[in-house]
Amino acid sequence: MTATRLRVAGELTVPGDKSISHRSLICSALGEGTSRVRSILQSADVHSTAGVLRALGVRVPPLGDDITIEGVGLRGLRDPASDLDCGNSGTSTRLLAGVVAGSGVTGRFVGDASLSGRPMRRIARPLAAMGATVELPDHGGLPMTVRGAALRDVEWVNETGSAQVKSCIMFAALCGGVEAKIIESPRSRDHTERMLASQGVDVWVNDESVLLHPASRLAPLDVTVPGDPSSAAFFAALAALAPDGELLLRRVCVNETRTGFLAALREMGGDIELLDRERLAGEWVADVAVKGGRMLRGISIGREAIPTLIDELPLVACLAAYAEGETRVTGAEELRVKESDRIAVVVGNLRALGADADELPDGFVVRGSAPTLRGRVVTHADHRMAMAFGILGALPGNEIEIDDRACVAVSYPAFWNDLSAVTGS
Ligand code: S3P
Numbered sequence: 001m002t003a004t005r006l007r008v009a010g011e012l013t014v015p016g017d018k019s020i021s022h023r024s025l026i027c028s029a030l031g032e033g034t035s036r037v038r039s040i041l042q043s044a045d046v047h048s049t050a051g052v053l054r055a056l057g058v059r060v061p062p063l064g065d066d067i068t069i070e071g072v073g074l075r076g077l078r079d080p081a082s083d084l085d086c087g088n089s090g091t092s093t094r095l096l097a098g099v100v101a102g103s104g105v106t107g108r109f110v111g112d113a114s115l116s117g118r119p120m121r122r123i124a125r126p127l128a129a130m131g132a133t134v135e136l137p138d139h140g141g142l143p144m145t146v147r148g149a150a151l152r153d154v155e156w157v158n159e160t161g162s163a164q165v166k167s168c169i170m171f172a173a174l175c176g177g178v179e180a181k182i183i184e185s186p187r188s189r190d191h192t193e194r195m196l197a198s199q200g201v202d203v204w205v206n207d208e209s210v211l212l213h214p215a216s217r218l219a220p221l222d223v224t225v226p227g228d229p230s231s232a233a234f235f236a237a238l239a240a241l242a243p244d245g246e247l248l249l250r251r252v253c254v255n256e257t258r259t260g261f262l263a264a265l266r267e268m269g270g271d272i273e274l275l276d277r278e279r280l281a282g283e284w285v286a287d288v289a290v291k292g293g294r295m296l297r298g299i300s301i302g303r304e305a306i307p308t309l310i311d312e313l314p315l316v317a318c319l320a321a322y323a324e325g326e327t328r329v330t331g332a333e334e335l336r337v338k339e340s341d342r343i344a345v346v347v348g349n350l351r352a353l354g355a356d357a358d359e360l361p362d363g364f365v366v367r368g369s370a371p372t373l374r375g376r377v378v379t380h381a382d383h384r385m386a387m388a389f390g391i392l393g394a395l396p397g398n399e400i401e402i403d404d405r406a407c408v409a410v411s412y413p414a415f416w417n418d419l420s421a422v423t424g425s
Contacts, residue, residue: 005396006238008292008422009245014232016041016225017253018411019163019191020283022049022091026099026171027195028221029058031071035221038066041228044410045089052096055080056105074175074218077103083143086111088339088381088410091164094123095192097146098168101132102175104148114339114381116142123168126156130172130180151176156183160334161307163188170212174201177216183209188307189257194282195221226253226285230311230384231412233261235290235422237319238391240270242292247422248275249288260301260308262288264316268296268323296323298368303331310334314346315388320366321355321373322395329363339410340380349377349389353400373398383410390415394423 021041026049028035040046042063050060057078061067077099084100084107086092093109097120100107110116118141124134133147151172158166166182170192173180185208193210197203199221202213232249239247254262254274266272271291278285298320301309306329309316313335320327335342347364350357353373357366373392377400379385386402393400408415419425 006242006394006423007245008239008242008247010422011248011250012235012418012422013250014227014235014252014418015043015412015414017228018043018045018230019091019189020195020225020253021046022095023167023191023195024221024223024225025049025053025060025069026095027199027218028069029053029060029071030074030099030175031199031218031220032073033071033220035069035071036066036223037069037221038224040067040225041411043413044087045092048085048087048089049092049096052084052086052092055082055084056100056107071218071220074177074215075103077105079105080107083108083110086115088112088115090115090118093120093142093144094164094168095171097123097127097144098171099175100146101127101130101148102151102172106145106147109142109144109146111142119337120144122160122162122165126154126165126169127172129156130154130176130178132172151178153179155181158182158184158188161186161188162334163307166210167192170196170210173212174215174218177214179214180212181209186304186307187257190255191283198282223281226280226283227251228411229253229258229261232288233312233315234387234391234415235418236262236265236272236288237315238394238422239290239292240265240294240296241319241322241395244292246289246291249290251285252288254284254286257308260305261312261316263305264299264301264309267299268319269294270296298323298325298327300328306332306334311384314342314384315391317346317350317357317364317366318388318392320368321350321357321392322370323368325368327366327368330360331362333362338382340382340385342382342385345378345380345382345385346388349385353377373400376401376403379404379407381407383407383412387412387415390419394419
């Protein structure tokens with residue numbers, strides 16, 4: 001059931017990981033001395049984090065391939081003179097809310113229509129338990145005012161399984177000089193833990209919790225941001241769907257809290273190899289080789305695996321339309337509160353184009369039939385929706401128009417160019 005005539009071949013270096021890029025700016029800003037960050041993702045979301053840090057008094061240079069940042073230390077932030085505009089970025093909002101809460105400053109977080117509707121009580125509650133004041137509108141989104149204060153130790157159960165909530169609490173504790181224990185199962189992405197540990201913070205991790213001890217200072221950072229596995233996933237999917245060719249995705253982050261999509265694609269029958277695996281500044285990196293020409297089959301993905309591929313699930317739904325049998329994803333209700341309601345939006349678009357898909361309260365079911373898809377995708381300005389359907393649009397025979405191609409700027413500004421490059425179109 002692979003598409004005909006498509007050949008996806010060559011090498012591609014996808015842009016830097018978004019999660020690590022946000023954290024590299026924040027951790028550099030809070031460090032003492034000069035930090036160096038190479039290959040940072042230069043996308044709208046990361047610009048939002050840079051802008052908020054500037055408003056808080058950090059001299060963040062324009063983003064580039066190799067930047068240095070003078071840290072202000074753990075007590076060096078100042079009250080902002082303007083609102084803290086996070087654009088479309090939930091990661092900027094939630095991580096920096098923790099920074100503000102622990103730093104004794106006051107900030108009012110604002111964002112675009114999508115971000116303003118996303119749930120912030122999940123961070124307001126632990127920050128309030130630590131002693132900060134958080135003011136939210138009745139709908140629980142933005143604008144959100146965070147007033148820092150002297151904080152106290154916290155132990156928090158991370159019920160949503162969100163790495164953003166975990167990192168918010170960790171940054172609040174770090175800046176506030178207190179201890180934080182966060183209990184979560186399954187584990188969410190652990191980039192904050194890894195980066196802070198590399199800067200000398202005492203962070204203990206086991207299967208169900210993270211414990212951060214108070215730190216008096218943060219050493220400067222020296223990091224090369226690896227390629228984003230959530231961006232690489234689009235091209236891994238396309239290469240697997242192609243009847244011919246081999247694509248090498250260079251220097252991708254293969255941290256095991258992020259490799260769920262590669263595992264799922266392999267389980268579907270995809271031919272994937274990890275080459276030259278090495279550890280770089282606390283993160284595992286490898287080249288990912290994907291060959292086409294295999295028949296894919298439907299699989300089931302349940303709650304335990306969800307955090308490891310949460311951002312790739314719209315792509316899983318799209319890929320499943322070309323896999324034999326049924327693909328079922330459950331335990332993924334968090335998808336409803338992402339940049340869009342990703343369950344409703346992906347299923348609605350698949351059905352409108354002619355695929356066989358149904359919503360579940362906490363996921364979706366797609367019955368693969370290798371359909372010829374025609375029509376217009378309504379992205380709701382959700383970057384991952386535009387890219388997932390962009391991949392289906394590259395399959396011969398499909399005629400898919402994307403209503404907002406420009407929204408890919410949130411995480412992958414060069415996506416359409418890279419898509420043309422690997423398909424030779
Ligand atoms: C992120 C965590 C995930 C992910 C988001 C980035 C992060 O969100 O969806 O794109 O950098 O911590 P949640 O932790 O809220 O699930």
